[in-house]
Amino acid sequence: MSKPVIATASLAGCFGCHMSILDIDERILDLVELVEFNKSPVDDIKTFTKPVDVGIIEGGCSNSENVEVLRAFRKNCKILISLGECAIMGGLPAMRNGIPVRECLEEAYHRCPTIDPFDPKIIPDDPDLPIILDRVYPLHEIVKIDAFLPGCPPSADLIWKALTSLLQGKPLVLPYALVKFD
Amino acid sequence: MARKITIEPVTRVEGHGKVTIHLDDAHRVTQSRFHIVEFRGFERFVQGRPYWEAPVLVERLCGICPVSHHLAAAKAADVIVGLGLEGLSPTAEKMRRLMHYGQMFQSHALHFFHLCSPDLLFGADADPAIRNVIGVILRHRDLAVRAVLLRKFGQEVILATAGKKIHGTGAIPGGINKNLGPEERDALLRGPAPFNAETMIQWAAEAVEFFKDFHKKNRALVDGFAAFPSNHLSLVRKDGALDFYHGVLRAVDAEGRKVLDDVDYQTYLDHIGEEVRSWSYMKFPYLRRLGKADGWYRVGPLARLNTCDFIPTPLAQKEFEIFKDFTKGRPNNMSLHTHWARLIELLHSGEVIRDLLLDPDLQGTELVRKRKKRREGIGLVEAPRGTLFHHYQIDGHDQITMANLIVSTTNNNEPMNRAVDWVARNVLEGQTEITEGMLNRVEIAIRAYDPCLSCATHALGQMPLAVELYDAGGALLDRRSR
Ligand code: SF4
Numbered sequence: 188m189s190k191p192v193i194a195t196a197s198l199a200g201c202f203g204c205h206m207s208i209l210d211i212d213e214r215i216l217d218l219v220e221l222v223e224f225n226k227s228p229v230d231d232i233k234t235f236t237k238p239v240d241v242g243i244i245e246g247g248c249s250n251s252e253n254v255e256v257l258r259a260f261r262k263n264c265k266i267l268i269s270l271g272e273c274a275i276m277g278g279l280p281a282m283r284n285g286i287p288v289r290e291c292l293e294e295a296y297h298r299c300p301t302i303d304p305f306d307p308k309i310i311p312d313d314p315d316l317p318i319i320l321d322r323v324y325p326l327h328e329i330v331k332i333d334a335f336l337p338g339c340p341p342s343a344d345l346i347w348k349a350l351t352s353l354l355q356g357k358p359l360v361l362p363y364a365l366v367k368f369d
Numbered sequence: 370m371a372r373k374i375t376i377e378p379v380t381r382v383e384g385h386g387k388v389t390i391h392l393d394d395a396h397r398v399t400q401s402r403f404h405i406v407e408f409r410g411f412e413r414f415v416q417g418r419p420y421w422e423a424p425v426l427v428e429r430l431c432g433i434c435p436v437s438h439h440l441a442a443a444k445a446a447d448v449i450v451g452l453g454l455e456g457l458s459p460t461a462e463k464m465r466r467l468m469h470y471g472q473m474f475q476s477h478a479l480h481f482f483h484l485c486s487p488d489l490l491f492g493a494d495a496d497p498a499i500r501n502v503i504g505v506i507l508r509h510r511d512l513a514v515r516a517v518l519l520r521k522f523g524q525e526v527i528l529a530t531a532g533k534k535i536h537g538t539g540a541i542p543g544g545i546n547k548n549l550g551p552e553e554r555d556a557l558l559r560g561p562a563p564f565n566a567e568t569m570i571q572w573a574a575e576a577v578e579f580f581k582d583f584h585k586k587n588r589a590l591v592d593g594f595a596a597f598p599s600n601h602l603s604l605v606r607k608d609g610a611l612d613f614y615h616g617v618l619r620a621v622d623a624e625g626r627k628v629l630d631d632v633d634y635q636t637y638l639d640h641i642g643e644e645v646r647s648w649s650y651m652k653f654p655y656l657r658r659l660g661k662a663d664g665w666y667r668v669g670p671l672a673r674l675n676t677c678d679f680i681p682t683p684l685a686q687k688e689f690e691i692f693k694d695f696t697k698g699r700p701n702n703m704s705l706h707t708h709w710a711r712l713i714e715l716l717h718s719g720e721v722i723r724d725l726l727l728d729p730d731l732q733g734t735e736l737v738r739k740r741k742k743r744r745e746g747i748g749l750v751e752a753p754r755g756t757l758f759h760h761y762q763i764d765g766h767d768q769i770t771m772a773n774l775i776v777s778t779t780n781n782n783e784p785m786n787r788a789v790d791w792v793a794r795n796v797l798e799g800q801t802e803i804t805e806g807m808l809n810r811v812e813i814a815i816r817a818y819d820p821c822l823s824c825a826t827h828a829l830g831q832m833p834l835a836v837e838l839y840d841a842g843g844a845l846l847d848r849r850s851r
Pocket residue numbers: 199200201202203204205245246270271272273274278279338339340341429430432
């Protein structure tokens with residue numbers, strides 16, 4: 188039997204959730220024997236080389252590119268997991284929801300004290316930059332999500348428990364002690 | 370025919386990155402850029418939040434080195450609660466130091482073993498299917514076990530000091546919320562081998578040897594790749610020693626002349642400026658004294674070893690002397706030597722962790738001090754990737770009214786652009802066909818500067834990278850991705 192395939196992505200997240208995956212420590216040595224990580228980059232649709240069994244996403248959708256990546260994941264993954272606060276509820280980046288994007292940009296690029304007051308007032312707007320969305324969206328508002336692992340980040344033990352359950356085809360029963368909403 | 374090469378994304382950490390390279394009819398490089406394509410808006414949305422929330426809010430910008438943000442914000446908050454910069458209780462200061470050196474240890478271990486070692490073990494042109502951490506685990510299991518345990522050790526130090534491995538809560542304005550229990554101390558200091566401080570120091574020393582050996586066998590690559598002169602900036606201790614947690618600002622130029630020295634970082638606005646460019650969400654910092662064109666600088670391990678006078682632990686100091694001898698005491702401007710510097714810092718962090726664990730002050734009970742409140746505070750630390758600036762102003766209700774951050778990656782913006790440009794001119798220029806190995810060289814150049822950027826990719830799989838060739842009219846000519 189071929190190994191189950193896993194893919195992961197970080198959208199508008201801090202990568203802390205991915206670091207928490209690494210915090211399974213020695214168990215990672217077993218994990219790479221048990222599963223195959225899809226070697227194609229998760230942000231590029233064309234690089235999904237085969238159907239993926241479990242897709243894991245951290246971070247919400249903050250710009251147009253995040254949405255594209257998320258949709259590509261939904262299309263290619265049997266099971267899609269929202270990993271962590273940002274994916275589930277937008278997290279810290281969603282603190283900008285309710286503030287016009289323009290105000291955030293002006294604060295960073297015009298009013299910043301390290302910028303010379305005599306410099307021309309520029310806001311980055313190159314065609315090479317993706318479009319910022321009006322607010323940060325949780326993943327399940329954009330595509331169907333099959334499982335939610337809460338925490339900021341979810342603990343390594345929770346991630347391990349969820350992964351091993353899913354890979355063995357067992358229902359996802361998450362012990363209360365492992366579920367944290369900080 | 371003129372072409373534009375796009376490499377996207379380079380990363381998914383601290384913002385997605387992207388590289389564009391323009392070639393003219395004769396395949397000469399006319400422009401190369403490393404764009405940061407993500408924008409968060411932290412400076413604005415943190416306004417109105419109480420200042421004591423900053424240390425736990427802002428660390429969520431970066432899960433690779435959350436402790437650095439946590440501590441930089443806490444140091445700014447110390448100033449706000451009226452403490453002088455050296456005003457913390459010994460227990461609080463040393464707990465924070467331990468937390469910070471734990472972070473340095475785990476981050477440097479992660480960078481070298483998980484991210485950088487695949488390039489060294491398998492070569493820049495190796496099959497990307499194995500040239501990643503999974504390949505290291507499958508083919509170099511002993512090394513992989515060390516990688517996992519070294520990182521775990523740093524993370525356990527953070528857990529013991531911050532309460533959580535990622536996004537801890539240990540530092541609070543004016544101090545710390547816990548001391549170190551004797552059981553926690555003993556588990557790290559005298560844990561069953563290999564999981565104890567002495568073994569970790571030994572492994573770190575062996576990692577330095579591993580790199581020196583690689584260097585000996587690959588001189589042309591390590592010395593020549595993406596080498597270019599620059600200024601260097603970092604914190605140093607008052608007496609010129611390497612220090613990651615606290616000190617004064619020092620900058621040297623490519624020849625080693627001091628551009629800044631003994632600068633109190635509360636005055637950073639007098640010395641550091643930033644420029645906005647339309648094609649990147651990341652600003653471009655510069656030293657005001659040298660101006661926008663010439664004032665850009667490097668930060669991080671290489672810069673730190675170029676600015677400091679010595680390392681205050683014996684094993685790392687010995688390695689530092691060898692490192693300095695290589696450039697006859699002058700600043701080292703070779704991008705790939707950053708890995709060497711990083712491993713010396715790994716060793717130093719291990720020694721500092723052990724020494725701190727032996728210090729009875731960590732079991733002290735004076736955790737917090739406060740004096741007369743101020744309306745403004747600036748906090749600086751040396752994060753794994755370089756100098757990190759946090760600056761806050763508050764109103765009479767303790768609410769933040771202004772926040773300004775200059776993160777390590779931003780400080781390295783211009784150097785990373787220069788490194789990409791170096792690869793564009795020395796590897797891609799004149800080529801009609803792009804190979805996977807050429808793409809990897811672009812990554813290697815960026816990877817030397819920013820573990821975050823490569824973490825995103827090498828930590829779990831490989832760097833997603835696509836290069837597209839367009840003709841002058843914008844039609845897609847060729848595409849290569851992996
Ligand atoms: S949930 Fe927390 S750890 Fe995960 S990406 Fe968001 S801020 Fe980072």
